[in-house]
Amino acid sequence: MSDGRGIILRTNARFMVPFILLWGLYVLTHGTSGPGGGFQAGVVLAAGIILYAVVFGLEESKRIFPIKVMLIIASIGVSIYAWVGIFSIIFGGKFLEYGKIPISHYPAESSKLGIEMVEIGIGLTVMAIMLSIFYDFVHRGD
C-alpha cells in the first residue's frame, strides 16, 4: 500500500502508533471502571496496527503480526470467554455466573475479575478479526 513515500506521514505514524496501542490496552483493562471495554479496545488496537500497515507497508506489518497468528488469537479470545463460563459451571454456578469462581473471597470481586477476563477475550477476538479482514481486503494477487 505504501512504498515509503511521505516523511511527514512516517514520522507522525512512528510517534502515534505506540500511543494508540497503549490507549487500546488501557481501554481493554479499564472497561470495568470507565467507558469502553473489549469491543472498543479491540478496534482501537486493530486501528493502531492498521495505521502501521498503511504507512510502513503490508509486508512489514505481516512480519510482526502474521496473518495465521491472527486466526489463532481470535480463536483464543472466543475460547477465553466460553471457558470462563464453563469454569463457573464447574464451581457450582450457572453458565457465566462469575461470582461462583473461587478466585477471591468475595463474589463481587470474583465477578469483577471474571468480567475483566471476558473483556480481554472479546478484545483479542475483535482485534484479530478486524486485522484478518483488513489483510484479506487489501491483499492483491501475487
Added chain:
Amino acid sequence: MILAVDILLLGVAILLAVKAIHTKDLVESTVLFAGYSFVLAVIWFELNSVDVSFTEAAVGAGVSTILLVAVIALSLRYEEEEERSMVRNYLAAIACITFFIVLALGVQDLPIIGDPNAPHHQHVVPRYIENTYEETGVVNIVTAILANYRGYDTLGEVTVIFTAGISVILLLRRVWQ
C-alpha cells in the same frame, strides 16, 4: 446554549450525510461518512452515553472507514452515472416525506431527555443502578450489563464477529491463495 450546540451538530451531520450521498467519488463519500460518524459520536457524548459514543468513534469513524476504503481499492472508485426517471424521483420524495411525518408524529410521544418518570427509567433501571456494584463489583454499569447480566448475548456477539472473520477468510483467502 446546549440546544444551540445540538442544532449545530445535527446540522453538520445532515450536511455531511447529504454530501456523502451526492458525491460520485466513493473514497470521498467514505471519508464524509467517517466525519458523519464522528459528529454522531459527539452527539452521543453530549447525550451522556459515553460507551456508545466511544464505539461510534472507534468502529464507525475508524475501522469501518478503513475497511470501506480497502473494498473500494478492490473495486471501482467512481460511481456510474445512471438515468433516473421522474416517476422514480417522485415516488422517492413521497416515501421520504411519509417517513418524516411518521417519525415526527412518533417523536411527540417520546419522554423528555433525563425525565426520571419516563417508562424506561421505571422498569429495570432502578434495580441495575442500586444493585450493580454489590452484585458484580463493577463501577461501570454498562460493562456490568454487557458482560454479566447479558453475558449470553455478548458471547453471541463475539461469536458473530468470529464467524464474520471466518467467512471473509473462506470467501477471499481461497481466491488469492
